[in-house]
Amino acid sequence: MAIPKDARIDLSLEDIPKKWYNMAADIPDLKPMIHPATKEPVKEEDFKAIFCDTIVKQELSKERFIDIPEEVRTALVNLNRPSPLQRAYRLEKYLKTPAKIYFKREDLSPLGSHKGNTALAQAYYNANSGIHTLTTETGAGQWGTALAMVSNLFDIKTTVFMVKGSFIAKPLRKTIINTYGATVYASPSEYTDFGRKVLKEHPETSGSLGIAISEACEMAAKDEHTCYALGSVMNHVMLHQTVIGEEALKQFEIGEIEPDYMIACVGGGSNFAGFTFPFLREKKNGKFKDAEVITVEPKAAPTLTKGEFKYDFGDTAGMTPLMMMYSLGSEYIPPSIHAGGLRYHGMSPLVSAVFDHHDISATSYDQTDTFQAGITFARTEGIIPAPESCHALKCAIDKALECKAKNEEKTIVFNLSGHGLLDLYGYEQALDGTLPHSGQ
Numbered sequence: 244m245a246i247p248k249d250a251r252i253d254l255s256l257e258d259i260p261k262k263w264y265n266m267a268a269d270i271p272d273l274k275p276m277i278h279p280a281t282k283e284p285v286k287e288e289d290f291k292a293i294f295c296d297t298i299v300k301q302e303l304s305k306e307r308f309i310d311i312p313e314e315v316r317t318a319l320v321n322l323n324r325p326s327p328l329q330r331a332y333r334l335e336k337y338l339k340t341p342a343k344i345y346f347k348r349e350d351l352s353p354l355g356s357h358k359g360n361t362a363l364a365q366a367y368y369n370a371n372s373g374i375h376t377l378t379t380e381t382g383a384g385q386w387g388t389a390l391a392m393v394s395n396l397f398d399i400k401t402t403v404f405m406v407k408g409s410f411i412a413k414p415l416r417k418t419i420i421n422t423y424g425a426t427v428y429a430s431p432s433e434y435t436d437f438g439r440k441v442l443k444e445h446p447e448t449s450g451s452l453g454i455a456i457s458e459a460c461e462m463a464a465k466d467e468h469t470c471y472a473l474g475s476v477m478n479h480v481m482l483h484q485t486v487i488g489e490e491a492l493k494q495f496e497i498g499e500i501e502p503d504y505m506i507a508c509v510g511g512g513s514n515f516a517g518f519t520f521p522f523l524r525e526k527k528n529g530k531f532k533d534a535e536v537i538t539v540e541p542k543a544a545p546t547l548t549k550g551e552f553k554y555d556f557g558d559t560a561g562m563t564p565l566m567m568m569y570s571l572g573s574e575y576i577p578p579s580i581h582a583g584g585l586r587y588h589g590m591s592p593l594v595s596a597v598f599d600h601h602d603i604s605a606t607s608y609d610q611t612d613t614f615q616a617g618i619t620f621a622r623t624e625g626i627i628p629a630p631e632s633c634h635a636l637k638c639a640i641d642k643a644l645e646c647k648a649k650n651e652e653k654t655i656v657f658n659l660s661g662h663g664l665l666d667l668y669g670y671e672q673a674l675d676g677t678l679p680h681s682g683q
């Protein structure tokens with residue numbers, strides 16, 4: 244038997260995209276970010292304290308396509324781009340479904356997730372404008388790891404504020420971040436005014452992404468040569484992640500693949516946006532007309548399924564601009580779940596806008612179900628997915644079972660945003676039956 248042509252669709256180095264796609268160009272009624280003090284739309288100057296010029300320009304840009312610098316394209320090779328699109332033949336067989344299931348492999352980056360795609364671009368632009376240190380927050384640790392790694396490629400230092408709960412639960416993340424040469428503090432920390440304030444009021448807190456963001460921004464604002472880098476939510480991050488979706492479009496062409504479902508998990512929305520925005524552009528242009536594009540979130544942080552579309556802060560201290568987004572409220576601290584990357588109160592304004600336009604849909608799952616999907620994937624395809632990615636996988640499996648019930652040969656494509664080899668506690672609990680339910 245010959246190896247099926249679509250078992251894995253690889254691209255060549257030259258196929259690393261030359262342009263990012265900026266979804267903001269195609270959302271004419273996108274609401275601007277608002278300055279909390281003046282109540283006016285934010286201007287370039289407002290960001291200067293924490294972001295370098297190019298990042299600010301990209302954040303506010305309405306250009307449809309933005310050139311990817313050759314240095315960034317070259318560095319993307321270090322992240323194993325282009326990433327393969329693979330078919331899950333064994334999973335299909337196990338499910339006895341007539342559906343075809345494909346997955347885009349962001350797990351193959353040495354960082355284990357998609358986050359390096361934007362970390363690279365941000366480190367490059369900051370280093371170019373004379374910034375010596377980047378500060379950032381990290382929840383589960385993937386983002387902090389990504390920034391720590393790429394900062395070496397562009398000679399810049401990194402300081403990471405890691406949500407205390409994860410810092411304690413995932414000590415190996417600290418080791419990785421330190422191995423890459425970066426500094427990591429448990430947040431809330433003693434190193435910022437806001438951290439000290441939170442510690443005084445809530446000494447027992449396990450922290451939150453919102454608190455960690457406030458600390459990282461404060462540190463960046465206080466030093467001229469220190470900037471802040473964000474791993475999700477903002478427009479420029481969605482932009483940098485579109486390399487995933489541009490590659491996927493090429494792979495669909497090569498493999499003659501017509502997706503009926505495009506599925507990705509959402510925390511702040513970046514792997515979803517990266518994977519689906521180029522696809523949504525083509526859909527608007529008349530291709531993939533009947534395809535459904537689906538976000539998947541945890542029941543513990545049901546931002547799109549239960550949140551409200553409103554202006555809200557990106558952090559807890561109220562230091563960020565107000566963003567028009569789906570939100571559970573900036574004070575909301577989601578219950579602790581293993582998919583730390585999906586524990587965020589808000590959602591990318593771009594993803595929020597396309598959801599508000601009904602161009603995409605949303606669904607949510609309990610972590611007990613998503614880990615079962617992960618175990619099934621490990622036993623069929625040999626890959627242990629990140630707890631976050633298990634949400635997209637679970638939805639893909641449900642769609643495949645629907646196809647089985649209706650005897651429909653549909654094509655399901657999901658984004659495997661990362662691997663779970665650093666999240667084995669969750670799998671251990673799932674295997675021994677002690678994994679708690681995650682929400683309502």
Ligand SMILES: *Cc1c(COP(=O)(O)O)cnc(C)c1O
Pocket residue numbers: 355356357358385386474475476508509510511512513514515584585629631632660661662
């Ligand atoms: C961070 C992370 C997510 C969630 O973040 P998004 O910005 O929504 O993509 C999902 N999967 C993995 C593996 C992550 O590391």
